[in-house]
Amino acid sequence: MKARVIGAGVVGLTSALRLARAGHAVDVVAAEMGNATTSSVAAALWYPYRAYPEADVTRWSATTYQVLRGLASDPSAGVRIRLGRELFRCIQLVPALGQARILGHRVGLRPGRPTVRLETEFTDRGPVVHCYGHGGAGVTLSYGCAEDVAELVSGLS
Numbered sequence: 001m002k003a004r005v006i007g008a009g010v011v012g013l014t015s016a017l018r019l020a021r022a023g024h025a026v027d028v029v030a031a032e033m034g035n036a037t038t039s040s041v042a043a044a045l046w047y048p049y050r051a052y053p054e055a056d057v058t059r060w061s062a063t064t065y066q067v068l069r070g071l072a073s074d075p076s077a078g079v080r081i082r083l084g085r086e087l088f089r090c091i092q093l094v095p096a097l098g099q100a101r102i103l104g105h106r107v108g109l110r111p112g113r114p115t116v117r118l119e120t121e122f123t124d125r126g127p128v129v130h131c132y133g134h135g136g137a138g139v140t141l142s143y144g145c146a147e148d149v150a151e152l153v154s155g156l157s
C-alpha cells in the first residue's frame with residue numbers, strides 16, 4: 001500500500017521506517033527536517049514523561065525499550081544503556097564537564113495534549129492515521145507507537 005507520512009521528527013521517521021519494513025511504499029513529507037525539528041532538541045533519554053494515557057504509554061514505552069536495547073548492542077547505532085543516576089552524577093564522574101564551554105542553546109516545545117492521539121480517521125480524501133501529542137516522551141514512545149501505526153495501516157488493506 002502507498003503511505004504518506006507527514007512529519008520528519010522521531011514519530012514520523014519511526015513510523016515511516018516501520019511501515020517500509022512492513023512492505024508499504026512510503027513517502028515522508030515535512031515542513032522541517034533534521035535539526036529544525038523538536039525531536040532534534042530532545043535529550044533522547046528513555047523515560048515516559050508527560051504523556052498519556054498511562055496504560056498505552058507503558059505499553060509503547062516497553063516496546064521502544066526492547067528495540068533500543070537491541071540497538072545498543074550495535075556501536076554504530078548511537079544508543080547507550082546508562083542508569084539514570086549515572087547521568088545525573090556526570091559532573092562528579094567527569095569534573096571537567098563542569099568547565100565545558102556552552103556552544104549554544106536550543107529550545108523546543110513538548111507537543112503535549114491530554115492523551116496521545118493514535119487512531120484512524122476516515123476522511124473524504126482517504127484514511128488518515130493520526131499519531132501525535134507525545135508530550136515529553138516522543139523518543140520513548142516512538143517505536144511502540146510506530147507498531148500501532150503499522151497495525152492500523154495494515155488493517156486498511
Ligand SMILES: Cc1cc2nc3c(=O)[nH]c(=O)nc-3n(C[C@H](O)[C@H](O)[C@H](O)COP(=O)(O)OP(=O)(O)OC[C@H]3O[C@@H](n4cnc5c(N)ncnc54)[C@H](O)[C@@H]3O)c2cc1C
Pocket residue numbers: 006007008009010011012029030031032033037038039040041042043044045046047107108109110111132133134135136137138139140141
Ligand atoms: C527540551 C526537550 C527535551 C526532551 N527530551 C526528551 C527525552 O529525553 N526523551 C523523550 O522521549 N522525549 C523528549 N522530549 C520530547 C520529544 O522531543 C517530543 O515528544 C518529540 O520530539 C515529538 O516528536 P514528533 O515527531 O511528534 O514532533 P517533531 O519533532 O516536532 O516533528 C514534527 C514534524 O512534523 C512536521 N510538520 C508539522 N506541521 C506540519 C505541517 N503542517 N505540514 C508538514 N509538516 C509538518 C515538522 O516539520 C516536523 O518534521 C523532549 C522535548 C524537549 C522540548
